[in-house]
Amino acid sequence: xxxxxxxxxxxxxxxxxxxxxxxxxxxxxxxxxxxxxxxxxxxxxxxxxxxxxxxxxxxxxxxxxxxxxxxxxxxxxxxxxxxxxxxxxxxxxxxxxxxxxxxxxxxxxxxxxxxxxxxxxxxxxxxxxxxxxxxxxxxxxxxxxxxxxxxxxxxxxxxxxxxxxxxxxxxxxxxxxxxxxxxxxxxxxxxxxxxxxxxxxxxxxxxxxxxxxxxxxxxxxxxxxxxxxxxxxxxxxxxxxxxxxxxxxxxxxxxxxxxxxxxxxxxxxxxxxxxxxxxxxxxxxxxxxxxxxxxxxxxxxxxxxxxxxxxxxxxxxxxxxxxxxxxxxxxxxxxxxxxxxxxxxxxxxxxxxxxxxxxxxxxx
Amino acid sequence: xxxxxxxxxxxxxxxxxxxxxxxxxxxxxxxxxxxxxxxxxxxxxxxxxxxxxxxxxxxxxxxxxxxxxxxxxxxxxxxxxxxxxxxxxxxxxxxxxxxxxxxxxxxxxxxxxxxxxxxxxxxxxxxxxxxxxxxxxxxxxxxxxxxxxxxxxxxxxxxxxxxxxxxxxxxxxxxxxxxxxxxxxxxxxxxxxxxxxxxxxxxxxxxxxxxxxxxxxxxxxxxxxxxxxxxxxxxxxxxxxxxxxxxxxxxxxxxxxxxxxxxxxxxxxxxxxxxxxxxxxxxxxxxxxxxxxxxxxxxxxxxxxxxxxxxxxx
Numbered sequence: 001x002x003x004x005x006x007x008x009x010x011x012x013x014x015x016x017x018x019x020x021x022x023x024x025x026x027x028x029x030x031x032x033x034x035x036x037x038x039x040x041x042x043x044x045x046x047x048x049x050x051x052x053x054x055x056x057x058x059x060x061x062x063x064x065x066x067x068x069x070x071x072x073x074x075x076x077x078x079x080x081x082x083x084x085x086x087x088x089x090x091x092x093x094x095x096x097x098x099x100x101x102x103x104x105x106x107x108x109x110x111x112x113x114x115x116x117x118x119x120x121x122x123x124x125x126x127x128x129x130x131x132x133x134x135x136x137x138x139x140x141x142x143x144x145x146x147x148x149x150x151x152x153x154x155x156x157x158x159x160x161x162x163x164x165x166x167x168x169x170x171x172x173x174x175x176x177x178x179x180x181x182x183x184x185x186x187x188x189x190x191x192x193x194x195x196x197x198x199x200x201x202x203x204x205x206x207x208x209x210x211x212x213x214x215x216x217x218x219x220x221x222x223x224x225x226x227x228x229x230x231x232x233x234x235x236x237x238x239x240x241x242x243x244x245x246x247x248x249x250x251x252x253x254x255x256x257x258x259x260x261x262x263x264x265x266x267x268x269x270x271x272x273x274x275x276x277x278x279x280x281x282x283x284x285x286x287x288x289x290x291x292x293x294x295x296x297x298x299x300x301x302x303x304x305x306x307x308x309x310x311x312x313x314x315x316x317x318x319x320x321x322x323x324x325x326x327x328x329x330x331x332x333x334x335x336x337x338x339x340x341x342x343x344x345x346x347x348x349x350x351x352x353x354x355x356x357x358x359x360x361x362x363x364x
Numbered sequence: 365x366x367x368x369x370x371x372x373x374x375x376x377x378x379x380x381x382x383x384x385x386x387x388x389x390x391x392x393x394x395x396x397x398x399x400x401x402x403x404x405x406x407x408x409x410x411x412x413x414x415x416x417x418x419x420x421x422x423x424x425x426x427x428x429x430x431x432x433x434x435x436x437x438x439x440x441x442x443x444x445x446x447x448x449x450x451x452x453x454x455x456x457x458x459x460x461x462x463x464x465x466x467x468x469x470x471x472x473x474x475x476x477x478x479x480x481x482x483x484x485x486x487x488x489x490x491x492x493x494x495x496x497x498x499x500x501x502x503x504x505x506x507x508x509x510x511x512x513x514x515x516x517x518x519x520x521x522x523x524x525x526x527x528x529x530x531x532x533x534x535x536x537x538x539x540x541x542x543x544x545x546x547x548x549x550x551x552x553x554x555x556x557x558x559x560x561x562x563x564x565x566x567x568x569x570x571x572x573x574x575x576x577x578x579x580x581x582x583x584x585x586x587x588x589x590x591x592x593x594x595x596x597x598x599x600x601x602x603x604x605x606x607x608x609x610x611x612x613x614x615x616x617x618x619x620x621x622x623x624x625x626x627x628x629x630x631x632x633x634x635x636x637x638x639x640x641x642x643x644x645x646x647x648x649x650x651x652x653x654x655x656x657x658x659x660x661x662x663x664x665x666x667x668x669x670x671x672x673x674x675x676x677x678x
Contacts, residue, residue, distance in 0.1 A: 001369055001370065002365070003601050003602075004366075005365055257673050260674045269670045271674055272669045273666070275673050276595065279595070279598075280595050283597070289365075290365075290367055290368045307583070352580040352584070355583035355587070356579030357579070360555075360582055362563060362573035362574065362579055362582065
């Protein structure tokens with residue numbers, strides 16, 4: 001057991017740090033505004049030009065074939081440098097890994113390089129008005145037609161959909177609760193999109209209505225009926241690691257410790273605690289990366305990480321507001337975003353059920 | 365970057381676990397002061413960290429962390445950390461230390477009473493940054509009230525002692541990290557005991573472990589243990605660096621909090637039967653409380669972390 005980086009890893013860190021120090025943009029307008037969306041997309045293209053947008057992907061798709069450890073190093077440097085949120089994240093962290101595992105060679109070649117450059121920006125379409133935590137209750141459906149499928153139904157709380165070029169999600173192709181679901185990609189062109197403003201007043205969500213939207217056979221991921229399995233498999237493998245990397249929380253905790261320097265000891269204690277917890281998440285993630293690199297699946301244990309980082313993020317931003325009072329300024333964006341953490345990607349109540357049932361073995 | 369235990373480290377833990385299962389069952393906690401110590405000595409447990417010239421194996425603390433977790437899981441009584449971890453850094457020259465024939469106690473700074481001093485052949489007393497060693501015949505012990513029936517406390521007086529020339533700080537840090545590892549083991553055992561009970565205890569026609577209010581408390585314990593353990597492992601790896609004190613405090617504070625949370629939830633899940641002297645659970649509850657106060661309280665470690673990370677208020 002050790003915590004040592006190899007010479008190659010140290011060199012990679014130095015390269016990333018150097019490149020970011022020369023290219024990191026000043027704070028961009030929110031990616032949920034038209035100009036901010038384009039600015040974030042341009043940033044993704046610049047990152048991709050340096051082959052830094054998806055370092056752990058194979059070279060043929062725009063990556064460097066780097067290990068998960070390298071990816072974690074990249075993330076630490078990225079967030080420490082104060083770089084922008086990733087407008088491509090639904091694609092590169094959620095759809096991308098699923099395509100890598102379950103896509104055909106043609107699908108991977110067609111979609112992954114464009115995703116890595118931000119040419120296409122993908123929205124996720126999971127939730128429906130009556131299917132949130134109970135995701136398998138979705139009723140949106142797909143019907144076969146010549147050359148592909150027609151999509152019908154109603155999706156909501158779809159992140160990035162106000163500006164995205166493409167979407168992906170589960171649609172029902174038969175009545176079976178889990179085995180009746182199929183994983184579709186689709187162009188946003190014919191989807192009726194109603195942007196929904198989030199707590200910050202900007203349209204980070206949208207409602208999607210499908211009234212026979214056509215998507216070709218080549219945009220079905222996996223076989224019909226395999227959608228649930230594919231979506232869940234990705235959730236419990238790489239995504240557990242890639243959804244929110246430790247680098248982001250370490251950067252926040254370090255800024256918070258700085259902020260607490262002249263603070264009351266009770267507040268300073270909370271800041272120190274947050275930094276140690278961010279370190280714990282980092283160490284834990286190195287352990288998880290080791291297991292994934294050895295070919296192990298991490299399964300339901302991913303849920304423990306999600307509970308831990310989302311609630312840490314909440315505590316950090318709440319503390320920042322207490323330290324800064326009415327001068328919280330830019331911390332307010334992070335504060336509002338941190339409030340979403342215990343809700344998205346499976347609420348923390350669902351995550352605690354998963355930990356209790358599938359990690360601890362308690363009865364359903 | 366290889367942040368996980370290797371096969372040798374895990375195999376050592378498995379061997380220790382097997383010995384403890386056989387020779388330190390819960391019933392032994394009520395009848396014996398040092399159950400399974402002879403068998404552990406037979407394995408060479410007390411020489412693991414001693415250098416080869418002292419008949420030891422010369423292992424590093426990180427190599428024995430999983431085994432130390434097992435001693436916590438079993439609620440093993442006696443000054444295990446003191447004899448197997450602290451003594452090798454300070455008393456390597458004492459004959460027969462590796463054989464387990466010499467039992468060592470420690471009275472760390474900040475504590476009024478020495479735990480398990482009744483068993484100690486040698487007691488290391490640390491006061492004002494300096495350590496002295498007291499031999500058993502020179503010790504006068506007065507029992508004092510403590511929380512842990514299998515880890516009794518004593519007020520210590522002595523007329524004769526010898527100074528220990530070696531710097532005592534690093535040895536105490538190792539004891540702190542080793543105690544944190546034991547706390548992780550205590551927390552894991554409390555969690556699995558509570559889960560096992562929640563699966564079989566039925567109320568309203570269903571196992572209580574099927575109720576979300578119970579599930580979520582147990583999930584919170586699982587999360588606390590899962591993220592305390594890596595801090596303990598790190599602390600064993602950074603002992604020789606500038607971050608040693610800070611990382612040891614992070615380990616001890618997190619492990620102590622995880623174990624006391626595990627104790628709180630395990631008791632709540634058991635209900636009234638958990639609140640009895642009869643149930644073995646009481647030994648693990650007490651161990652979580654007593655070890656979380658050992659080698660400085662959680663509050664003291666939190667304060668050190670605050671100063672190390674945020675700094676002193678100007």
